[in-house]
Amino acid sequence: MKTVYKIFLMVIVVAFISCEDQLTEFNVNPNGVDPEEVNPNLMVPTIIVSTVKPYLEIGYNGDIAGVMQYVQKSGWSGELNRFEWRQQRDWDGWYGNLRNARHLYERAEEEGMEFQQGVALVIRAFNFAYISDSWGDAPYTTALNALEGGQEDLFPAFDSQETIYQGIIDDLETANSLLSKPSGEYEGIKADADLIYGGDPAKWRKLANSLKLRYYMRLSEKLPEYARAGIEEIVSNPSGYPVFTSTDDDATMDFVGASNDDSWPANTTFDESQSNFDRIQLCAGFRDVLVDLNDPRIGVWFNEVRVPIKISDEYGDDEIVDGVRYLHPEYMAENDLVVYDKDQWVADIENGKTLVDTMNYAGLPIASSTGDGSSWNLNPQPIQGGPNVHNSALADMYKEASGDMLKARLISYAEICFILAEAAQKGWNVGDQKEWYEKGIEASFNTWDLSEEYSTYITNEGVAFDGSLEQIIEQKWIANWTVAHESWCDWRRTGLPNFTIGPRGLRDAMPIRFQYGSNEISRNYENYSSAIENLQETDYTATDGKDSSWSKFWLLKGTNNPY
Template sequence: MLKKIAPLIILVLALSACNDQLDEININQNATEHPRAPFLLTGVQKQGADLYWGSENNYGSTLLFVQFWASIQYPEADRFDLANTDFTSLWNKGYATLITDLNTIINFPKEEANDNYKGIALSLRSWVFLLLTDAYGNIPYTEAGQKMTPAYDTQRDVYLGLLKDLATAQSLLNTSAEKVTGDVVYNDDKGYADIAKWKKFTNSLRLRIALRIADREPDLAKQEIINVVNDGAGLISSNSEIFQFIYRSSPQQNPIAAIFETRDDDRISQTIVNKLYELEDPRLSVFAQLPSDNSVGKYVGLPNAVDNPSSWGFTKTSKPGAYFLKSESPAVIFSYAEVQFGLSEAVARGFITGDAENYYKQAITASLNQFGVTDTAIVGRYLRQPSVKYNAANYKKSIGEQKWIAFYGQGLDAFAEWRRLDYPELKAGSASVLDGKIPVRFFYPGTEQSLNGKSYKAAVENQGEDLLTTRLWFDVK
């Protein structure tokens, strides 16, 4: 009997030893088992900038929708010939990476992440949720990260929830409290986060969201903007306080620069080139390059969604400006110009007192300065043009057209503001496939139908068909 048991004991011990070895082998020695707040913060900022400034959310969709760019080859996206598989990265990375990592910081005990970390994380999470709802409409918000199949919140509830989250973030941020490291956006000369600037960014984001709901919930929008304007923390107040991610050399370069290193698929749109020529806008030489064929001698935009766009000539049409194709070009996420346009609109709507035209002029000046136009004579001449002058009787047109120009490169937010303000008046290209319409939202990713079908179906029933042409709650025509 003992002779029979002994081999079994030896086998069990051998298997146990193998399991111990396998456990060790399966440990990734390069991975952090317990992430730290500074590293998570740095990662979110870099990955968030990449998501916002590059990939399918910007140069593969919204830069085409708002007619900043046009496709000279592979024109399917420019023609709106798109499927739900074309709109996955914002959703997948937004939830699985950015929101997950930010929730980790928010849920850390205080000894691992002080209140300033949590305030920054809450502000950044609000920004990510805002991108998601602006693009898709109803989204998982309350139950996001809490359940495997989260319910979708209505867009109204998401916006109102984000305003509350940002108010909480503002209360957590304290310039006299503990330091924050790992911030590569608003870091000071000692490598610590500049909490005063984070407080300004948080208020600026509140202003942006308040204007998103202004056509639907004017009383709530008015009160929120009054609260923001009266908050002593202030708003982004100069170009030196722009919220932007500064890229470095390859492989950490601007994603637009990276794509143009190996591809030549896009040109600047004829729509914006014509508008900038019409306004004698000095930003044209920043936004576009002269065609490589020297005989052309002027900026030539490519019409959006035309048959055989390559026939316009790769060497005879303008690429996006060299400013945007440098490895170190910044991913601008929130500009000083946007704040000034927002204040101008708030005055025009009667939400706050002030001079709407003066804010409007300051916004345009800020945008010109941001793109290197600093000569006061040039700026003054531009502002005096009748076609640029503020029109109080149609503030949406004045602000909408100039804000569109100022947002060049920021496809997701230009797309949101164009839908909200209805200016400029864009027309779909002749070869587009949506019966003369331009998309007004993203498709939900196809995986939502298979993995979260019940919640997806309820969202569609509430919001409308899952089509590119279904208007979202904030988008009042």
């Protein structure tokens, strides 16, 4: 479904839609396509790519992937390894997506293209949810209206998270209606323009309602009865509100692999140095859980270390024999080296010890060093951003520019199963908790071509169903590999998984939001100043003031989670 034609379309749309304001001033489009007359199908690929790829990047090898303990980095790693989130983060790209989505909706409405209208509303809902989930209150009601020229349009007020979420739910409700007809009744669908579902309205309708389940659960601590009613309504009416029913419904985007821009992030095809790939390494927190559960997914996502470390008195102080590095116990003691222990490592670091990870899948612990992470586990060549033969790197498939398993994922059937398992655990009328929990694990195994391993895994200690919320969220966290932003939202809402963090982080707790960006502060200071008054400082805000990455927004205030 990915073609050169699509790439061409993306280039055109980026050129004229992202610069719509400037083009309107000149009333001339240098690319020969008038934004007021553009075919809506030309806009769809860019809107999808500019939403999906940044979401993947922050959840696969970005800061949130580090905070959620999936990966760490061996270079340029302060924000990811030690959550040094003191900088302001702009949301311009996400609002750019929203401007494009609005233009798509308006053009589709003019042309009578209900399918494209529905797609625009789903993309709009997803982007506004990302903004609100990440920053908190944000311009919503009067956002995207700068061309209208009014004071409230040029300097939009920030709406509350509650207001934004109500709008998100309403947009998805409208999308469900727009996308409810048989495919043959829609005008102007171009399958090649839809990089997610190939122009299938039924799939987009399922996506709209599956996102509603996600966002209702997001509200479950603040508006429990509203969330319960919303989820039960969807589950009780599958014909009126169809949702994902298998991994075939997953909202994913493949990669073309023709250039770095349309390829899997940090691939080595377009980076001969491999630095971007090499610096991404397995986090010890993720490894500990996967190994404890005897989880075969670790072997799909990561490689074993190239040179394992073992402790033995059969060799000298520090020798490599037959591809294994042996350290003598006396040498360990003399040099304050201790074997990594998942229950002891924080205290060992605080006591001045140097950790040695002897597992075949070795992982870098979060916030374990004030350095760049390159010297972890006695790396013999500690180069910032370089490889480490004693730590697990990403699996080789992630070196590729594209591949069958290299998909950017917005939301999956596995996630839906875990949402419903949690809803059942709360006592809501959505079906059997155990069944949904096990379906979620099975869906994840199917996604990673491990279906034959499922029947054994589901009986493992720690995996076999015990009815706890901890177990549901842990398995959801594992299944959300590369979708760390959603795991971040779950952790903030529930306090789960119960992560251990090292003593070298900027604060003694992980961050819970982004600071507002410098562009918004400089352009819209009065409304920014009003918005930050709604943030609640915590014990970890320190000297940041209210606009801190450790301050609570509405979704978290009064919940006692995650701290």
